Amino acid sequence: MPGPDSYRDLREGVRKLCARFPESYWRELDEREEYPEAFVRAMTEAGYLAALIPPEYGGAGLGVAEASVILEEVHRSGGNAAACHAQMYVMGAILRHGTPEQKQRYLPPIARGELRLQAFAVTEPEAGSDTPSIRTTAVRRGDRYVISGQKVWISRVQHSDLMLLLARTTPADQTRRRGEGLSLFLVDLRANLGKTVHVRPIRTMINHHTAEVFLEDLEVPLEDRIGEEGQGFRCILDGMNVERILIAAECVGDGDYFVDRAVAYAKERRVFGRPIGQNQGVQFPLAQAYARVRAADLMRFRAAELYDAGLPCGPEANMAKLLAAEASWEAANAALQTFGGYGFAREYPIERKFRETRLYQVAPVSTNLVLAYLAHNVLGLPRSY
């Protein structure tokens, strides 16, 4: 287990960058529903988004533990890394399943930030958590595939040059297993946007750039298929654990953000002649939330440690995400209650983050699906999904 100071330099570095993007920056973006372009550029230029890319392709070659610390610090500062965290890990599919040519062609420009690969098109209107039932199809025609279908909740697609796309290449009734017959493609959005790929943004309760994506006879060259034909689902599954761990870290950052702010406010705010933090009714929810955040933090590092050692970490990655998302939400609630009416005020720090951290119990995987996974795969109960 890493000690408290294991990532001191890294944390200090990220904090210094984040200090240039104070809460007023995020608040104003939120009001205008704008993408944090300046922040994303700063994170890219400082090399943080290339943390997981091996040095031979121009990245830092760090582990998931370090990558998670980077995102945690962004969230702890009051920022939100959701605008760019996928640039860190979506490339993992190319790294793990791409050919040497694909890696050489795509990873260095992704590491430099010249190419943004931060959209991942899996979910569809008729297939959310149930990935094998997607209907988008890719038909092989000579040296290319022709893809048609519809995707939904495709985050950051408006701010990506490349998009990973999962589509069915063999009808489900012709495969041995449900998860087979799906293939993974790297789509060049620059060449196809507005022609065979149409994007319709979805407005949400938070400043999160997500969209519906319509594909009409999109042509993808054979050399842009990632992994074997029909094995696409397997190619994305091993990236899920990384995503879970990184999201867990963002929740830990959020949790600490809420506790930090609420504790400071509780010490300062005086009612009935004393600081409200002197009341156990205010103290206990904060102490409870703090304890839960710390526990989730340990599970995050446990999962990261296993992943970075090349060991299976599915249960731990899922539990980290589950526990951290719940802990950040509990901390958000405790902070809102501590701030009272001011917690609702737009000019105070709590309400934006309150809305934002709620997302993590829904996405990128819903809490129910994590529980179903644990019940089936760890506890051996009958499969419910």
Place this chain on the structure above:
Amino acid sequence: MDVVVCVKQVPDTEQPIRVRADGSGIDEQGLNWILNYYDEHAVEEALRVRERHGGTVTVVCVGPPRATEALRTALAMGADEAVHVWDPALEGADHLGVSRVLAEVVRRMPHDLVLCGRLATDDNASVVGAALAEYLGLAQATAIAKLEIGDGVATVEREVEGGVEVLRVPLPAVFTVERTINEPRYPTLPGIMKAKRKEIRTLSLQDLGLDPAQVGAAAARVRYARFDPPPRREAGRVVTPESPEEGARLIAQFLQDTAKVL
């Protein structure tokens, strides 16, 4: 241009400082230590000089083992080398003692320019930079807000009451920098990783041929008598006037009789 930057590690100014119960100093338990902000500007300026004129940037710090973290911060920003000086005999050394140690370090390395922060945010003394120039026998300018390097000479600007003082100073020289001189860069991830791998040389007084009796606690001409925390702020007085007029009268009375500002 070979630039040497002298830095200090100080408690994070954003954290509350607690004074030890016996008044002998500050309670270091749980304190977060950082590179002094002014020194961060000095490192930034040194890096800019290197970018424009080539050469090297070496950071030097006198302080206990934890002070190497401040050196790592400077290395992560892009400094080439770091030298750490510590010796148990330096515990309790005063500003002049530290300046003499720094002078000895600087003397032993190529230096066209020596930069320091204008002050350290822990004791705000502003002594070390000036004393260092004296011990090195070099020209100096303090609290500079602009630096331009010419041929064997530097042009610096100091912000003075009502204007700007422009000085031409022969090199090598020692300058202490104001925070307005630049905006320090934040480290990049590759910078942080490179800094982690760099070796930091630690020198003792013996390595520098210095006598503890001349630079250490024994030689200190300043001794801290006692530390007191700032006085607690009294709770404000609340008055509830019957009318706006009475409120105005009470405030005027307060300003005149109690605060004595009218």
